[in-house]
Amino acid sequence: MKIESLKKIREQEEEARKRLSQIKHKLVVLSGKGGVGKSFITANLAAALAKKGFEVGVLDADIHGPSIPKMFGIHGQAIYAGPAGLLPIAGVGGVRVVSADLMLPDEDTALIWRGPLKTGFIRELLSMVAWGPLDFLLVDLPPGTGDEPLTIAQLIKDLSGAIVVTTPSDLTRIVVKKAITFCKQLNVPLLGVVNNMSHFTCPVCGTKHYIFGQAGTSRLTEETGVRVLADIPIDPRINESVDNGVPFVLAYPESETARSLMDLAERVVEALKATPEAAREGTSSSGQGP
Ligand SMILES: Nc1ncnc2c1ncn2[C@@H]1O[C@H](COP(=O)(O)OP(=O)(O)OP(=O)(O)O)[C@@H](O)[C@H]1O
Numbered sequence: 026m027k028i029e030s031l032k033k034i035r036e037q038e039e040e041a042r043k044r045l046s047q048i049k050h051k052l053v054v055l056s057g058k059g060g061v062g063k064s065f066i067t068a069n070l071a072a073a074l075a076k077k078g079f080e081v082g083v084l085d086a087d088i089h090g091p092s093i094p095k096m097f098g099i100h101g102q103a104i105y106a107g108p109a110g111l112l113p114i115a116g117v118g119g120v121r122v123v124s125a126d127l128m129l130p131d132e133d134t135a136l137i138w139r140g141p142l143k144t145g146f147i148r149e150l151l152s153m154v155a156w157g158p159l160d161f162l163l164v165d166l167p168p169g170t171g172d173e174p175l176t177i178a179q180l181i182k183d184l185s186g187a188i189v190v191t192t193p194s195d196l197t198r199i200v201v202k203k204a205i206t207f208c209k210q211l212n213v214p215l216l217g218v219v220n221n222m223s224h225f226t227c228p229v230c231g232t233k234h235y236i237f238g239q240a241g242t243s244r245l246t247e248e249t250g251v252r253v254l255a256d257i258p259i260d261p262r263i264n265e266s267v268d269n270g271v272p273f274v275l276a277y278p279e280s281e282t283a284r285s286l287m288d289l290a291e292r293v294v295e296a297l298k299a300t301p302e303a304a305r306e307g308t309s310s311s312g313q314g315p
Pocket residue numbers: 058059060061062063064065066087090092166167168221222223257258259260261263264267282
C-alpha cells in the first residue's frame with residue numbers, strides 16, 4: 026500500500042476516534058446467523074432507549090442489506106453533508122440513523138463490494154458522520170463474523186458491549202456461538218444474549234407456544250456462560266409496523282413484545298453499570314454506575 030493511502034487511513038481513524046469520543050456507549054448488535062431479528066432488535070432497542078429519554082443513534086453497518094431506515098420510516102430519504110460532516114437522519118421516535126440505504130440513488134441499487142471496499146466505506150463513514158453528543162450508538166451488523174463486524178470492532182476500540190441475537194432453535198445455537206467466540210477473541214464485552222422469537226402467546230387464551238422449542242438458547246447459555254438479557258416473543262404485527270415505518274415499541278407499546286423490548290433496554294442500561302470484567306464475560310449486571 027502507498028504511504029499516501031496509509032496516511033489517509035490514519036487520518037480517517039483519528040477523525041473517527043474524535044467524533045466517536047462524543048458518544049457515551051457504543052454497542053454492536055450481532056449474531057452469526059441471518060434472519061434472527063438483529064435489525065428488528067437494534068431498531069427497537071434504539072427506539073426504547075430514546076423513549077426513556079436517551080439520545081440515540083443507529084449505524085446500519087449492513088452494507089449489502091440495509092434495513093434500518095425502513096424500520097424508522099425514513100427509507101427513500103437522502104443523507105446530506107453539512108459544514109460539520111454527514112448529517113444523520115432522525116427517524117420516527119427521534120433516533121438518528123446513518124445507512125448506505127440513505128445514500129443510494131434508488132432502492133434497486135446494490136453495493137457489490139469486496140472486503141477492502143466495505144472496510145474503507147465504514148472507516149470513511151465513521152470519520153465523516155456528525156452524530157453530535159449521544160448516549161448510545163447502536164451498530165446493526167450483517168450476519169456472520171466477516172468484514173463488517175471485524176472492521177467495526179477494530180475501528181471502535183472502546184466498544185461498550187455486544188448484544189448477541191439468537192432464536193431458540195439448536196441450529197441457531199451452533200452459529201450464534203461463533204459470534205460469541207468472535208466477541209471473546211476481539212475482547213468486545215458481551216452484555217448478553219437476546220432470545221428473539223422465544224414464544225408466541227395466544228391472544229385468545231393466553232397459552233404460550235414455544236414454536237422453535239427452548240433447547241437451543243438454554244444450551245447456548247450453559248455452554249458459553251453468557252446470560253439471556255431478554256426473551257422477545259413473536260408478534261405477527263411486527264411486519265406491519267416495519268411496513269408502516271414505526272418501531273414496534275412505539276406502534277404497540279402495550280403488547281407483550283414491546284414490554285419485553287422496554288425491559289431489554291432497562292437490562293442493557295443495568296448491564297453497562299457492571300464492572301468491565303463482568304461485562305466482558307456477559308455474566309453479571311451488578312456493580313458501580315457508568
Ligand atoms: N419477535 C419477532 N416476531 C415476529 N417477527 C419478527 C420478530 N423478530 C423479527 N421478526 C421478523 O423477522 C424478519 C427478520 O428480521 P430482521 O430483518 O430484523 O433479521 P436480521 O437478523 O437483521 O436479518 P439479516 O441477517 O438479513 O440482517 C423480519 O421480517 C422481522 O420483521
